[in-house]
Amino acid sequence: MKIVGVDAQGGLGWHWLERADPRVEQQVERFLGRAVEAQGGDPAAGWPALPLVATGYGRNLVRQASRVVTEITCHAKGVFRELQHGGTLVDIGGQDSKVIAIGLRGEVLDFAMNDKCAAGTGRFLENAAQRLGLPLERLGAVALAATEEVNLSSTCTVFAESEVVSLLAHGVAVEPIVRGLHRSLIKRVVAMIRSVGLGRPLMLSGGVVQNSAIVQLLQEETGEQVVLPRHPQLMGAYGAALVALGAAESAPRKAEKV
Amino acid sequence: MNRREAARYYLNARVLGPALLRGRRWAAEWEARTRRPWSSSHLAPPLGISPRMKELVARHWLEGRYANLNRKVAWVTSGAPVEFLKALDFYVLYPENHAAICGTARRAVELATFAEEAGYSRDICSYARTDLGTLLSGRSPVGRLPRPDLLLACTNICQTVLFWYQVLAQHFRVPLIVIDTPFIYGQEAPPHSLAYVRRQIEEAIAVAERVAGKGLSQARFQLVGNLSRQASFLWLEILERNRHEPAPISAFDEFIQMAPIVEMRGDAFTVDFYAAMLREVDQRIARGISAVYPERRRLMWDNLPVWYRLRYLAELLAERGVAIVASTYANAWGELAPLLDPDYPLESMARAYTYPILNRSTGQKLATMKRMIRDYHLDGVILHSDRSCKPYSIGQMDQRDQLIEQMKTPALLLDADHNDSRCFAEEQVSNRIAAFVEMLGV
Numbered sequence: 001m002k003i004v005g006v007d008a009q010g011g012l013g014w015h016w017l018e019r020a021d022p023r024v025e026q027q028v029e030r031f032l033g034r035a036v037e038a039q040g041g042d043p044a045a046g047w048p049a050l051p052l053v054a055t056g057y058g059r060n061l062v063r064q065a066s067r068v069v070t071e072i073t074c075h076a077k078g079v080f081r082e083l084q085h086g087g088t089l090v091d092i093g094g095q096d097s098k099v100i101a102i103g104l105r106g107e108v109l110d111f112a113m114n115d116k117c118a119a120g121t122g123r124f125l126e127n128a129a130q131r132l133g134l135p136l137e138r139l140g141a142v143a144l145a146a147t148e149e150v151n152l153s154s155t156c157t158v159f160a161e162s163e164v165v166s167l168l169a170h171g172v173a174v175e176p177i178v179r180g181l182h183r184s185l186i187k188r189v190v191a192m193i194r195s196v197g198l199g200r201p202l203m204l205s206g207g208v209v210q211n212s213a214i215v216q217l218l219q220e221e222t223g224e225q226v227v228l229p230r231h232p233q234l235m236g237a238y239g240a241a242l243v244a245l246g247a248a249e250s251a252p253r254k255a256e257k258v
Numbered sequence: 259m260n261r262r263e264a265a266r267y268y269l270n271a272r273v274l275g276p277a278l279l280r281g282r283r284w285a286a287e288w289e290a291r292t293r294r295p296w297s298s299s300h301l302a303p304p305l306g307i308s309p310r311m312k313e314l315v316a317r318h319w320l321e322g323r324y325a326n327l328n329r330k331v332a333w334v335t336s337g338a339p340v341e342f343l344k345a346l347d348f349y350v351l352y353p354e355n356h357a358a359i360c361g362t363a364r365r366a367v368e369l370a371t372f373a374e375e376a377g378y379s380r381d382i383c384s385y386a387r388t389d390l391g392t393l394l395s396g397r398s399p400v401g402r403l404p405r406p407d408l409l410l411a412c413t414n415i416c417q418t419v420l421f422w423y424q425v426l427a428q429h430f431r432v433p434l435i436v437i438d439t440p441f442i443y444g445q446e447a448p449p450h451s452l453a454y455v456r457r458q459i460e461e462a463i464a465v466a467e468r469v470a471g472k473g474l475s476q477a478r479f480q481l482v483g484n485l486s487r488q489a490s491f492l493w494l495e496i497l498e499r500n501r502h503e504p505a506p507i508s509a510f511d512e513f514i515q516m517a518p519i520v521e522m523r524g525d526a527f528t529v530d531f532y533a534a535m536l537r538e539v540d541q542r543i544a545r546g547i548s549a550v551y552p553e554r555r556r557l558m559w560d561n562l563p564v565w566y567r568l569r570y571l572a573e574l575l576a577e578r579g580v581a582i583v584a585s586t587y588a589n590a591w592g593e594l595a596p597l598l599d600p601d602y603p604l605e606s607m608a609r610a611y612t613y614p615i616l617n618r619s620t621g622q623k624l625a626t627m628k629r630m631i632r633d634y635h636l637d638g639v640i641l642h643s644d645r646s647c648k649p650y651s652i653g654q655m656d657q658r659d660q661l662i663e664q665m666k667t668p669a670l671l672l673d674a675d676h677n678d679s680r681c682f683a684e685e686q687v688s689n690r691i692a693a694f695v696e697m698l699g700v
Contacts, residue, residue, distance in 0.1 A: 057685060072693035108697045110662065115686040116673070195655070 001058075003031045004237035005038075006245055010081060012231065012238050014038045020094075024058040032064060051244035055236050057095075067247060072100055072111045074239030079203055080106035081242055082229040087201040090189060090218070091235070092208035094122040097189060099196045102203075112196045118157040120188035122208040128181045131161045132174060143182045143213035146175035152184050160184070179213070186217045193222065203227045205235040267328035271321040279320065283313040300576040302542070302549050305511060307535045314531060315359075315517050319400040325349040326404045330470050333406040333426065336520060337414040338437065339611045341486050341603075342463050344524040345478040346470040349404060353426075355521045356400065357388035361565030361677035363399040370678060384646040384677035386422045393429060406432055408469045410462065414439040414617040416649045433469060435462045439611060442618045447609070456608035480600060482524040483607070487598040492532035493519045494592030497584070499539045501634050504548030505556065505583035506539045510572045511549060512588040513563040519591045554579030554700045558630055560586050560657075561642035561650045562676035574688060578695045584634045586626060590615050593626075620653030624660055631667055638698055639669040640691075645681050670694040 001021070005014040016034050021027040033043035041048065047064045054062035055074040062068070071091075079089050079102065086102040097120050101109040114120040118127075129136045150172060154160040160181070167177050193202075202224040208214055209232045219226050229235060286309035296303035325331050332348040334340055336355070343350055360366045366384060369391030374380055376394055378387055392398050409432060411423035420436065427434035437458045440451040467473055493516070499506055515535060518528045542548075557575075559582045564571060575582065594613055599606035615623055627639065639661055641654045658669040672690060675681035 057689070070689060070693040070696055073696045108693075110668070111693060111697070113686075113690060113693070115689065116683065 001027055001031060001056075002234055002237040003035055004234050004241045005035060006238070006241040008245075010242055010245055012082070012234065012241075015231070015234055015237070017233060020058075024061045025063075028062050028064070051248040053240040053244040053247070055240040067243065069240060069243050071236045072098065072108055072113075074236045074243065075205055076100050076102045076106060076108045076239065077242050078235035078237075078239030079205055079229055082231075082235070082238070083203060083227060085201070086199065087203050087227075088193060088196065088199045089203045089205060090193060090209075092120075092122060092185075092189060092204070092206040092214065094126070094207060097121050097192065097206070099189075099192045101196050101199055109199075110196050112192045114188070114192060117155075117188075119155060119160065120185065120192070122206070124157045124160070124185050125181060125208065125211070127157050127161055128164060128178070131164055132168075132178070134174075134178075139178060140182075140211035140213035142175055143179040144216065146173075146179040148173075148176040148179075149183060150176045150180035152177075152180045182211075182213045182217050186214065186221050189218065190221050198222070198224070201225065201227050203229070205229060205232045207233045263327040267324045271324040271328075275320040276317055279313045279316050282316075283309045286312070298573075298576075300551055300579070301572065302507075302547055302551065305507065305515065305535070306538050307515070307531065310531060310534070311515055311517060314522060314527065318522060321349065322351060322400070322404050323402045324404075330407045331404045332408045332410055332466075333423075334410040335412050335415060335419045335423070337611060337614050337616075338410045338412040339459055339462075339607050340410075341482045341524050341607065342459070342474055342479055343408075343410065343466055345482045346466055346472065346474055348408070348466070348470065350521070351403065351406070352521045353389040353422075354385045355517070356392070356398065356403065357385040357677060358565050360388050360392070360399055362568070364566050364679065365397075365399050366566065366677040367679055369395060369397060380678075382646075383416070383418045383422075384675055386418055388677055389422070390425060393426075406430055408432055408466060409434040410437070410466075411435070412437040412439060412611060414611055414614045416616065416647070433465060435465050437462060437611070439617055442612065442622070444619070445622070447612050452605070452608045452612060455612050456604050459604055459607060459611075480603060483598065483603050484600050485526055485529055486524045487595060487600065489519055489523055489528045489532055490592055490595035490598065492529065492536055493588075494595050496532060496536050496539055497588055497592050498633075499536070499543065500583045502543050503556070503635060504550070504553035505581055505634075506542035506547060506549060508549035508572060509559050509582040509585040509588060510563075510568050512585065513565075513568060516588055516591060548581070549583070550576045550579060550581035552579050553581045555637040555695075555698050556581055556583045556635060558582065558584045558586070558627065558634065558636050558639045559642065560627065560639060560654070561644045562587055562647055564642065564674050564682065565676055566679045567674075567682060570684075571691075574691060575695070578700050580695055580698070580700065582640070584630050584636065586615060586623065586630070589626075589630070616649050620657065623653065624657050627657065627661065628665055631661070631665055636667065638667060638694070640694075641669055641671050642676075643671050643673045645673070645675040646678065647676065668694070668697060 002017045007013050032047050036043045052065045053067045053069055054065035055069050055071050059068040075091050086104050089100040089102055091098045097114045100111045103109045118124055125139055129139050152163055154163045164177055204226055215226055329349045332343050333351050333353055336352055340350055360369055366388045370387035372391035372395040373387040409423050409426055411419045423434055439455055463474055518531050522528045594610045597610040641658055643651050643654055658671055661667045661669045
């Protein structure tokens with residue numbers, strides 16, 4: 001879960017990020033408390049009437065939100081504002097991945113979502129890291145250190161784990177396996193890019209793109225230079241904040257400062 | 259069939275039953291007139307002819323319960339040339355339609371499970387699994403299905419029916435007529451294809467006559483053919499009224515009200531029904547009543563409906579002012595009406611039953627969709643990628659690309675199934691629809 005605040009000019013300001021808790025409503029309360037605190041307010045006083053927009057799968061549970069908008073719209077908005085141009089945005093999140101074609105004015109032209117198979121998401125690498133006993137942050141470096149690559153055949157995240165275990169048991173080194181895992185994920189993402197069509201430049205967002213091997217392999221597979229925003233993990237929340245700002249600007253002014 | 263059985267049939271299926279159902283309809287219509295104003299702010303109130311449709315459908319299944327007592331029964335595929343069967347007085351039952359009722363009643367998964375446990379793959383069409391499950395379990399939301407004396411499968415909708423009906427033939431040990439309609443790859447069916455289909459219809463009539471124990475009356479055949487044609491033309495007119503902006507009815511209304519044209523085509527009351535529906539649609543237009551209020555975007559639905567989530571999808575879209583005003587599915591029962599020619603019944607039937615949308619190339623389907631986008635002034639298309647219906651779903655990815663590229667019309671691919679709710683992931687479906695609707699600018 002992420003929360004992002006923007007200033008009156010739409011600049012990305014205060015933000016906070018935590019792993020998503022199944023008790024969504026409680027986590028939302030904590031986040032809003034932090035936001036209020038960060039602005040020097042009193043969290044016990046509850047959420048002030050600041051425009052709040054929620055996005056993502058749990059968005060309908062955020063009762064303080066005045067609006068809910070899908071991640072497709074929010075990511076496009078956030079990235080367009082940040083990078084100032086359209087193109088093809090690839091978002092690889094923890095539990096889904098998407099490709100969004102963004103037009104010259106920042107509008108969503110088309111999109112494709114992988115919302116059914118974890119093998120195309122961050123969860124794929126997380127599971128593998130856990131199985132290999134490697135910290136997630138090191139996974140990219142391990143992949144890039146490989147001089148060879150193993151081709152993994154499993155299409156399923158869970159069965160890929162078994163395949164990894166089997167490879168290790170046969171004496172295959174960790175690095176080529178890890179590189180192969182990254183390649184599997186990237187190939188699935190590339191298939192989605194093809195279904196939407198590649199409009200340059202290719203942009204990335206989502207927590208997974210902080211993995212340097214992902215970026216490199218994606219550049220390799222597409223033959224494209226990839227552009228990353230400064231805060232790839234926050235683009236959805238940033239976009240939502242911009243929507244909130246836009247709604248506030250067009251609505252009658254509220255005399256509220258926190 | 260002795261006289262006591264005949265009497266039982268007439269008493270239950272032709273006198274008492276229909277009277278009871280007529281009473282229920284009157285009660286429903288009275289209730290509709292006197293109830294408080296409709297509460298939904300986005301959806302129009304239910305159509306006034308809805309109780310009549312329910313009556314017709316209930317009467318059809320009620321008759322089915324007693325049909326074996328006094329009539330010959332035929333089970334047929336949705337695209338089968340049914341007119342000669344009706345002219346021979348067969349009671350005609352559509353397993354696909356029965357399966358759709360099970361889907362709407364949310365009983366399909368329960369029934370399909372029987373079939374799956376018997377060994378039928380989950381990759382087989384959910385209609386087939388529902389039907390075979392009904393067979394194996396003896397359960398049905400409509401009560402009791404009559405045993406067929408004859409089976410008629412026409413391959414113009416898919417090849418699954420070929421094997422499905424062979425299973426039925428083995429199970430019931432009755433004759434199975436297969437009418438093989440060659441696929442049309444180009445724009446037109448070659449003359450020899452039509453001659454082949456025509457010949458099969460002639461042979462089918464001979465088999466049906468033998469089973470019925472009587473000859474086909476040409477006068478009756480022509481009458482039924484005419485009634486079928488009239489109903490189809492009325493249905494087409496109703497669909498085309500939706501060119502009006504805002505549209506008076508929605509595709510969801512069409513999915514519900516199409517029951518008579520599918521399963522009671524060739525009956526006189528079906529013609530009356532659609533004539534009444536057309537009048538009501540015209541009244542809506544005159545009074546400015548639209549299916550979705552306000553109508554901000556107009557979409558088309560491709561492929562079968564999601565039978566177990568019609569209301570949910572209608573409301574999800576209506577909340578944002580999005581109306582589904584056309585569908586290739588409902589259109590399939592109207593677009594062939596002009597092909598039926600009462601002066602050349604067999605020739606025109608051979609033609610009409612070779613030309614359904616599923617028997618034609620994906621290029622033709624794309625052409626149909628493009629035409630509908632222009633005629634109905636559509637803002638987008640939802641392509642239901644129906645896991646069960648491969649012939650309908652195949653080509654949708656290319657069709658999507660071409661609609662976007664050539665027609666500049668946004669198109670959304672939605673993965674689901676027409677009858678199997680296990681293939682419907684609500685969160686993902688609503689998310690995709692929401693993103694698509696946002697992309698349309700509402």
